[in-house]
Amino acid sequence: MFENLQERLGKTLKNISGRGRLTEDNIKDTLREVRMAFLEADVALPVVRDFVKQVKERAVGVEVTKSLSPGQVFIKIVREELEKAMGEANEELSLNAQPPAVVMVAGLQGAGKTTSVAKLAKFLKERKKKSVLVVSADVYRPAAIKQLETLAAEVDVDFFPSDISQKPVDIATAAISHAKKKFIDVVLVDTAGRLHVDSNMMDEIKDLHKAINPIETLFVVDAMTGQDAANTAKAFDEALPLTGVILTKTDGDARGGAALSIRHITGKPIKFMGVGERTDALEPFHPDRIASRILGMGDVLSLIEEVEMKVDKEQAARVAEKVFKGAGFTLDDFADQLKQMKSMGGMMSMLDKLPGMSNLPDTVKGQMGDKTFIQMEAIISSMTKKERARPEIIKGSRKKRIAAGSGTQVQEINKLLKQFTQMQKMMKKMKGKGGMTKMMRGMKGMLPPGMMGGGGPKF
Structure with a gap:
């Protein structure tokens, strides 16, 4: 998200530099560009007006200290105003209620309500250690009830059965009653998609809300609808x-x-915010971290949280111990690393959270997409156990067989083997005194300029 805005703002904010003071004249053009960048990003006009006004009021006449350039001062102001526009801090779900805490989920058709309910159930179960019951009060789409049942089984939470012949109020109240008897912490109520102009459907959801009195009423909205998302939420x-x-x-x-x-x-x-189709692709919305991403400063905190949550630490420790003992780094280890990265949304999802990644050329980004990872996994899976343990034996005829088995070309096999050899060399550098420093130097030589060692955006 924010790729277009990030690119446009990055170019715009580079223009403010070398001034001892920020004046109305020397920030006028920059503010005009910021305004255009926001409008192109489909930000609502009242938001753009207020944002530009606030930035201008704070920036004009600000003295630039010796430690900060005018560009840095301006970016600091822009970042703070971005945070303010999005809410300044993450607001967690309020679940401090006599169990069960009831959460009702509403929204338009096709916005992703049912999937969001499953993602939220998984989030509450795994990160908040809550017992969760999900129930569908969507009596207009029989597939919705079955879909939620399937997803509930996938994320391993309780599902309360319902039927299209029942009334939404009866379904929800029965589910809450069941949750009380079973001492379940949270009940997530999925509702039918509806338009705010449909008075009958809106009356129905008002009645449902009144009957179950949820502690949280969440509105699910599709980010791709732009500012219309905000207008729909308001309605x-x-x-x-x-x-x-x-x-x-x-x-x-x-x-x-x-x-x-x-x-x-x-x-x-x-x-x-939903960041993918997987049931674990749901992130708490942190305005400060999002503001950093928009300005190309990365989001290292979210990356650390993701690593903590999704990386198999025991497996990583086994590989590290093996390398330190000099047992070597095999293609099986490489395949395990690819799987771990895939569980975190792939390489681009990780790189998006690192500073300066907006400066990466499109050709480099193209080599780091999910397609490349799937291809690499297919290639390694098409090798024999012996080939994965001793890749040096993979020559002409073996390469042709692996290419045929993985649906790739021989040049792709060569490319993967070259990448693996480079990684093997880096792992060897980890052995002995100062190993990590040597490895980081080796990585620096493999990565595009500016990615390591002062790799942040240069405004």
Whole structure:
């Protein structure tokens, strides 16, 4: 998300430099470019106006200290105003209620409500250590009930059965009653997709809300609809007392208009964002971290949290111990690393959270996509056990067989073997005194300029 805005702002903010003071004249052009960048990102006009006004008021006349350049001062102001526009801090779900805490999920058709309910259930179970029951009150789409049942089994949470012949209020109240008897912490109620202009459907959800009195009412909205997402959320909020928003499909949205507009227009916080199709692809929304990403400064905190949560530490420790003992780094180890990266959303998802990644050429980005990872896994899977342990034996005829088995070309086999050899050399450098420093130097030589050692954006 935010690729277009990140690129445009990056170019724009480079223009402010070498001034001893920020004046209205020397920031006028930059502010005009910032305004255009926001409008192109489909940010709502009132948000753009307020943002530019606030930045201008704070920036004009600010003295630049010896330790900061005008560009750095300006970026600091822009970053703080971005955070303010999106809500300043992450707002967690309020679950401090007599169990079960009831969370109702509403939204338009096709916004990703049912998937979001499953993702939220997994998040609460794994990260908040809560017992969760999910129930579908969508009596208009029989497939929705079956879909939620399937997803509940996948994320290993309780599912309360329902039927299209029942009324939504009866379904939800029965589920909550069941949860009380079973001492379940949280009940997630999935509702039917509806338009805010459909008065009958809106009356139905108002009645449901009144009957179950949820502690959280979350509105699920598609990020790709831009500022319309904010307007839809506002219309729903006028009918229902929303407590927050889940922004879905952010991985397919290069603009970011929804994220920057929702808080300003609705006054409601974005609590989560969906970052992919997997059931673990749900992240708490941190405005400060998102502001850093928009300005190309990365989001290292989120990356650390993801590594802590998704990396198999025992497996990583085994590989490290093996390398330190001089037992070598095999293609099986390489395949395990690829799987771990895949579980974290792939290489690009990780790189997006590192500073300066917006400066990477498109050709480099293209080599780090999910397609490349799938291809590399297929190649290694097509090798024999002996070949994975001793890749030096992989010559002409073996390469042809592996290429045929993995649906690739021989040049792709050569490329993977070259990458593996480079990684093997780096791992060898980890042995002995100062090993980690040597390895980092080796990595620096393999990566594009500016990625390591002062790899942040140069404004």
